[in-house]
Amino acid sequence: MLIEHEPYSLNAAEKQPLLLAELNALTLHHQQHCSPYQHLVKAQWPAFVTANQSAQLPYLAVRLFKQLKLQSVPDAEVFKVLYSSGTTGTPSRIVLDSATAAIQSKILVKIMQHWLGKARLPMLIIDHPGVIKDRSNFSARGAGIQGLSFMGRNHCYALNDDMSINFEALEQFCQQFGDGPVFVFGFTFMVWQFFIQQLKQQQKTISLPQAVLLHSGGWKKLQDQAVDNSTFKQQVLTQTGISKVHNFYGMVEQVGAIFVECEQGHLHCPSYADVLVRTPGSWQTAAVGEEGVLQLISTLPRSYPGHSLLSEDRAVLLGEDNCPCGRPGKYFHILGRLPQAEARGCSDTFFPSAKERTTP
Amino acid sequence: MSNDLIQTNTAKLTAAFASALVVAETQIHDDLAYNSIKEWDSTAHMLLIAELENAFNLMLDTDDIIDMSSVGKAKTILAKYGVAF
Numbered sequence: 354m355l356i357e358h359e360p361y362s363l364n365a366a367e368k369q370p371l372l373l374a375e376l377n378a379l380t381l382h383h384q385q386h387c388s389p390y391q392h393l394v395k396a397q398w399p400a401f402v403t404a405n406q407s408a409q410l411p412y413l414a415v416r417l418f419k420q421l422k423l424q425s426v427p428d429a430e431v432f433k434v435l436y437s438s439g440t441t442g443t444p445s446r447i448v449l450d451s452a453t454a455a456i457q458s459k460i461l462v463k464i465m466q467h468w469l470g471k472a473r474l475p476m477l478i479i480d481h482p483g484v485i486k487d488r489s490n491f492s493a494r495g496a497g498i499q500g501l502s503f504m505g506r507n508h509c510y511a512l513n514d515d516m517s518i519n520f521e522a523l524e525q526f527c528q529q530f531g532d533g534p535v536f537v538f539g540f541t542f543m544v545w546q547f548f549i550q551q552l553k554q555q556q557k558t559i560s561l562p563q564a565v566l567l568h569s570g571g572w573k574k575l576q577d578q579a580v581d582n583s584t585f586k587q588q589v590l591t592q593t594g595i596s597k598v599h600n601f602y603g604m605v606e607q608v609g610a611i612f613v614e615c616e617q618g619h620l621h622c623p624s625y626a627d628v629l630v631r632t633p634g635s636w637q638t639a640a641v642g643e644e645g646v647l648q649l650i651s652t653l654p655r656s657y658p659g660h661s662l663l664s665e666d667r668a669v670l671l672g673e674d675n676c677p678c679g680r681p682g683k684y685f686h687i688l689g690r691l692p693q694a695e696a697r698g699c700s701d702t703f704f705p706s707a708k709e710r711t712t713p
Numbered sequence: 714m715s716n717d718l719i720q721t722n723t724a725k726l727t728a729a730f731a732s733a734l735v736v737a738e739t740q741i742h743d744d745l746a747y748n749s750i751k752e753w754d755s756t757a758h759m760l761l762i763a764e765l766e767n768a769f770n771l772m773l774d775t776d777d778i779i780d781m782s783s784v785g786k787a788k789t790i791l792a793k794y795g796v797a798f
Contacts, residue, residue: 432748451748451749454748455747455748455782458755458779459779462775462776462778462779465775466775466776471774471775471776472772472774472775473772473773473774473775473778485756499755499756500755502759503755503758503759503775503778503779504775506763506766506772508759
């Protein structure tokens with residue numbers, strides 16, 4: 354099983370056969386246990402039996418998790434339901450049983466250990482404590498913070514409920530732990546808008562020279578302000594002294610197997626996940642360097658058919674097994690969201706009623 | 714290892730679990746598993762880790778947290794740090 358391997362330990366020749374076997378097994382499992390999934394596959398890939406390479410696997414438009422009840426476990430075995438933040442209308446609904454939830458946590462920790470080490474570091478969370486208060490109804494943000502708090506100790510929330518900086522808590526944290534390694538986590542936009550920008554406006558700096566900042570959650574709002582990754586990193590360094598900054602990409606539909614940015618600024622596939630880029634329209638796989646729509650593959654989802662998903666993000670594959678950072682596997686860039694109409698088009702393709710229009 | 718010490722450690726462990734999960738001490742037995750009752754969810758798990766670290770004055774790493782899937786498993790993990798049960 355791929356989950357038994359270290360996150361960045363397999364080259365393509367080692368990984369692809371294992372990946373393919375697990376994905377074929379998952380496709381079969383979900384066809385047997387989720388009838389809407391079976392209908393979607395039958396409608397779109399009527400001749401599909403088994404894939405000889407991962408590009409041949411059926412994939413679902415991620416939007417379908419907003420529109421259909423897609424689960425491969427009986428209701429009695431549902432342990433937790435995750436909802437996407439849902440900036441546009443209905444949120445996605447991701448059904449977890451306890452085994453899938455456990456494996457997601459395990460893999461998330463395994464990947465994070467690679468970047469943070471095994472010791473739990475003092476953790477500064479760039480958010481307000483209210484975000485995790487309602488335990489039965491976590492937002493995606495709350496779930497993300499909750500999931501990552503496993504990696505830390507002495508958790509400190511840097512913001513107040515009104516999104517202002519809690520300077521008293523922050524200064525105490527820096528004083529107590531600032532000389533050593535610490536883990537700083539927040540969502541990209543929160544870190545930028547409510548932390549870095551506020552520090553700058555108030556002409557304050559903090560010093561966390563040994564910290565690792567991990568951040569996630571989309572660049573759209575930052576791109577609107579013309580803030581790119583290098584500007585982000587530069588400002589973080591200026592205001593906080595943090596030089597180790599890693600973005601990571603993941604979505605609520607595939608929690609656990611996340612894609613972390615290396616020192617070269619490239620997002621890397623861990624052993625348990627993979628990506629393909631598809632050209633809109635033809636939906637053929639795009640070559641390295643060619644822009645397209647990102648397809649995400651993960652071996653973790655068993656309780657819902659989320660092992661092969663077409664995202665609504667534009668991306669470009671940069672290479673495989675040859676990143677200068679030395680980590681094997683595919684690496685890529687996210688270029689931004691698909692325009693709404695085009696994104697809707699992706700999922701229309703996957704409704705049986707629309708099948709006469711397009712065949713992948 | 715004296716029986717007294719083992720008894721004390723078991724009592725401390727039970728108290729830590731009961732306090733973190735907010736359940737009665739009578740509910741704490743070796744087979745009680747993570748996620749098997751609604752009180753032992755990921756939020757409670759973090760509280761539990763903090764309680765155990767305080768009670769036994771040690772620092773658990775991330776592997777320990779992930780491996781701590783039952784009360785019995787917690788004892789095995791704490792034993793690694795020299796806590797006898």
